[in-house]
Amino acid sequence: MPRFMTIFAIAACYFIFAILLNSVGTVILQSINSFDISKPVASSLEGFKDLSIAFVSFAIAAFVPRVGYKLAMMAALILVAVVCALTPLYAEFAMIQVLFACIGTAFALIKVSVYSIIGQLSDDTKGHASLLNTIEGIFMVGVLTGYWVFSGFIDASDPSSLSWMKVYYLLAGLIAFTALSVFLSPIKKPKKLKASRPLIEDFMEMIRLTYRPLVLVFVLSIFFYVLIEQGIGTWLPTFNNEILHLPLDVSIQITSIFAAAIAIGRLLAGQLLRFINWYWFLNVCLAGMAILILLCMPLANAVQNAQQIATISSVLDAPLAAYLLPMIGLLMAPIYPVINSVMLSSLEKALHAPMTGLIVVFSALGGTTGSIITGFVFESFGGQRAFYLSLIPMLLIAITLFLFRRSAAKIQPLVTSTIEEAV
The missing domain is CATH 1.20.1250.20 (MFS general substrate transporter like domains)
Incomplete structure (x- = not known):
């Protein structure tokens, strides 16, 4: 009890x-x-x-x-x-x-x-x-x-x-x-702790980690991923309301598909990665994300031009674009936990704490940057261009994954056994 x-x-x-x-x-x-x-x-x-x-x-x-x-x-x-x-x-x-x-x-x-x-x-x-x-x-x-x-x-x-x-x-x-x-x-x-070193030393150890090429590429991957996730996730209710002309309550309700897609995507990826190489799997996910953006934005533009909002009173009345766009969560879901796992499994355990600090910091910076950039572009150039902009960090992630794979190649056997649990 x-x-x-x-x-x-x-x-x-x-x-x-x-x-x-x-x-x-x-x-x-x-x-x-x-x-x-x-x-x-x-x-x-x-x-x-x-x-x-x-x-x-x-x-x-x-x-x-x-x-x-x-x-x-x-x-x-x-x-x-x-x-x-x-x-x-x-x-x-x-x-x-x-x-x-x-x-x-x-x-x-x-x-x-x-x-x-x-x-x-x-x-x-x-x-x-x-x-x-x-x-x-x-x-x-x-x-x-x-x-x-x-x-x-x-x-x-x-x-x-x-x-x-x-x-x-x-x-x-x-x-x-x-x-x-x-x-x-x-x-x-917690048990009484022994005297620990000053916090400034922990901070400096975290900073020193960024000098490692593998870690530098990793934090860039984390930054770009969270930039995409927060840029889309934060502005999806506004996109549904202003571009797809959904009522306020429906705009928010249908955004729940995004969260559900991420949850399902991570569960499915945990099983698939038992049989598939992580690098190629993540590249397929990135390609699928780009295709989905390129497919959904023209559909959203057609809805915006039609301005058919009178008949929409529930999530069942929403246009196809409102359902397709949140499904990008299904494809982006595995990226974050997999690259975290690859990174942590390549470091000695004593460095996991400062590495976790870097993950938190760069995740926060990426999330804030993604939301602000998307909001600015949304305000100045429209919702479709704001979401088209996510194609750029997708390309940058593909590049950092290539560099990341090369740097992590020496620890590949350990990585394969670890990422299944992380996802």
């Missing part, structure tokens, strides 16, 4: 933060309509979220065990619950920026704590992998749930209405319940 309570608590944390973190695309769309701001300004929410995750993750990773995982998680949950409760009362875009900065800060505390607690609950490698995959699976369920929760509070007949902000009262209540479950769970205090 104590073990179940602890697993329930950390799963609840991941579920609620999946809703909060992945609501950024929905909130950008609603902020544009409700606060009459430009797309580049709205895209700043991605930076408030991602950069706070990156900074706090690095700054407190070594500090959390000293204060205790339960205390760190409680602090994170209380912070976000309070800010969620205040957000509808101060219904301004600046308040939403503060909200996402707090969400990013809190998630950094949650992630460090949850990953450490999973280690406490696991007796062996298989048990650890099983529990971690379960928790990450619950995260994806939270992502899917979030789109439908937010759409339920949106007034499709009045795009500028602030009624959607009442969703934060519900979320504040769910967070409070999650905090109670954490408080009641018997989360163990």
Whole structure:
């Protein structure tokens, strides 16, 4: 029973933060309509979220065990619950920026704590992998749930209405319940740590890693991948609304296909990579992504020109392009976990922590850059050109994968056995 309570608590944390973190695309769309701001300004929410995750993750990773995982998680949950409760009362875009900065800060505390607690609950490698995959699976369920929760509070007949902000009262209540479950769970205090080296030394070790050619190519691959994923994922609700002329609630609901496609894609890839070379498999995925963009944009243009919006009242009425475009998640899904696995399996275990720091930092930078660039192009040149732009980082990933494969060739036997578990 104590073990179940602890697993329930950390799963609840991941579920609620999946809703909060992945609501950024929905909130950008609603902020544009409700606060009459430009797309580049709205895209700043991605930076408030991602950069706070990156900074706090690095700054407190070594500090959390000293204060205790339960205390760190409680602090994170209380912070976000309070800010969620205040957000509808101060219904301004600046308040939403503060909200996402707090969400990013809190998630950094949650992630460090949850990953450490999973280690406490696991007796062996298989048990650890099983529990971690379960928790990450619950995260994806939270992502899917979030789109439908937010759409339920949106007034499709009045795009500028602030009624959607009442969703934060519900979320504040769910967070409070999650905090109670954490408080009641018997989360163990970490063992007393021996004196560790100063944080500046950990930082310098992380910086020194970038001088390795393999690592440099890897972080570029990570940067370009997250640039694509966040650029498309964040702006998909706006694309559905402004280009495909879907109602606000339908625009958000149909975006859930993107999250579902990523989840299914990673499950399928985990099986396929048992029999297929990772390098060629990822190149096929990249080619498929490019083909899908080239196929969907003309379809979207036809819908935009037709402007047939009167007959669309549910996801079942949406045009073909609205279903095809989110399916790009099925093809991009394997790229991130595979290249992470190839990289980590090529390093000695002592370097996994600083390497993880680099992954977090460059993922955050890529996500923020992708969202801002896509928002700027969307505002200035239109949604189709903004999504056509994703073809450039796809080509750059293909180039970095080629260089990455050459650098990682010496550790190929180890890599093959590792990526099956990572995906």
